[in-house]
Amino acid sequence: MFRHNIPIGRVFGITIDLDYSWFLIFGLLAWILAVTYYPSEIPHWSSAAYWLMGSVTAVMLFVSVLIHELGHSLVARRYGLAVPRITLFVFGGVSQLATEPPSAAAEFWISIVGPAVSFALAALFRGLEPLFVSAPPLFALTKYLASLNLILGAFNLVPGFPLDGGRVLRAIVWRATGKYDRATSIAGMTGRFFGFLMIFVGVWQALRGNFAGGLWIAFIGWFLESAAASQLQLQVMKTLLGDHRVEDAMERNFPRVPDDRTVEELVDTQILRGGGRYFVVLHSNDPIGLVTLAIVRQIPRSRWAATTVSQIMIPLHQLAATSPKAGLWSVVEKMGRDGVNQLAVLEGNQLVGVLSREDIVHYLKVSQALSP
Numbered sequence: 001m002f003r004h005n006i007p008i009g010r011v012f013g014i015t016i017d018l019d020y021s022w023f024l025i026f027g028l029l030a031w032i033l034a035v036t037y038y039p040s041e042i043p044h045w046s047s048a049a050y051w052l053m054g055s056v057t058a059v060m061l062f063v064s065v066l067i068h069e070l071g072h073s074l075v076a077r078r079y080g081l082a083v084p085r086i087t088l089f090v091f092g093g094v095s096q097l098a099t100e101p102p103s104a105a106a107e108f109w110i111s112i113v114g115p116a117v118s119f120a121l122a123a124l125f126r127g128l129e130p131l132f133v134s135a136p137p138l139f140a141l142t143k144y145l146a147s148l149n150l151i152l153g154a155f156n157l158v159p160g161f162p163l164d165g166g167r168v169l170r171a172i173v174w175r176a177t178g179k180y181d182r183a184t185s186i187a188g189m190t191g192r193f194f195g196f197l198m199i200f201v202g203v204w205q206a207l208r209g210n211f212a213g214g215l216w217i218a219f220i221g222w223f224l225e226s227a228a229a230s231q232l233q234l235q236v237m238k239t240l241l242g243d244h245r246v247e248d249a250m251e252r253n254f255p256r257v258p259d260d261r262t263v264e265e266l267v268d269t270q271i272l273r274g275g276g277r278y279f280v281v282l283h284s285n286d287p288i289g290l291v292t293l294a295i296v297r298q299i300p301r302s303r304w305a306a307t308t309v310s311q312i313m314i315p316l317h318q319l320a321a322t323s324p325k326a327g328l329w330s331v332v333e334k335m336g337r338d339g340v341n342q343l344a345v346l347e348g349n350q351l352v353g354v355l356s357r358e359d360i361v362h363y364l365k366v367s368q369a370l371s372p
Contacts, residue, residue, distance in 0.1 A: 160191030195225025
């Protein structure tokens with residue numbers, strides 16, 4: 001199992017993660033502030049001082065984003081929704097709800113509170129500005145954060161999924177039509193429209209000479225369009241998988257390997273020839289664990305001949321598991337949230353199957369082919 005983020009702590013019991021892309025925007029923003037904004041606001045400082053202020057401002061931006069996301073999360077909790085984590089990434093953050101909102105009203109208030117928090121932060125920083133007139137670094141910092149939070153709140157009100165405004169739009173359509181799936185599709189298509197619009201405006205700006213600004217707008221538009229398209233694809237998946245169970249898609253004839261087989265033998269006889277990505281480890285025909293291609297990759301090649309699969313496997317009792325009667329869509333969501341590629345399917349204490357991402361993709365393709 002591989003994760004693409006770094007846990008940095010917990011707030012109100014919610015895990016806070018940093019996506020690796022966060023470091024990209026942190027460095028870019030700190031650089032822009034250090035070479036443009038702070039030299040114009042505070043002349044005659046050293047480069048090191050500008051870089052320090054740029055870095056502090058970049059950190060404060062993500063603190064603002066975190067507070068924005070905490071607003072979503074705390075309201076979601078008021079509606080009885082679990083919020084396992086908040087992830088900060090290249091364009092902001094996302095609160096990962098364990099389930100969908102129970103009603104259109106819940107969706108509306110969970111969504112609208114984020115921009116409201118950003119506007120409140122903008123007002124707070126604007127109100128602090130007069131206190132720091134005699135301290136130019138703090139004055140410049142609060143002025144920038146006030147403007148940035150104002151922009152963050154306004155941008156998130158764009159009525160296109162997955163932005164907060166798109167979720168508000170989904171709530172309104174959901175309330176008007178009573179159809180959640182239809183509302184999601186409309187919000188997603190609106191998100192794609194605004195994404196393409198931003199790409200067009202960005203390219204137009206770049207061609208007119210504002211290359212950096214235009215490129216940035218186009219990049220944000222591309223991100224928005226891609227996220228909206230992904231949401232529409234997820235909605236199709238949910239529609240196809242929503243009424244099915246894990247037992248419909250799991251692999252009962254899962255690949256097996258004896259516990260005394262060496263890693264070298266496993267690679268030569270089963271991975272290279274058969275292309276398997278996971279294997280259930282057996283001891284006297286009883287499943288005792290799971291070994292995956294990802295685990296094998298972590299073992300130095302020089303140790304393959306002397307290492308058995310039982311030495312590197314994940315024991316059965318430590319495997320992420322599910323029931324064969326569990327809803328397939330809810331399990332797909334869980335695998336996505338937890339970064340799990342395979343789930344052991346247990347009936348009592350007995351392993352009856354394995355559900356992998358490949359199994360889900362195959363089942364989805366068959367379902368699409370058979371759908372009218």
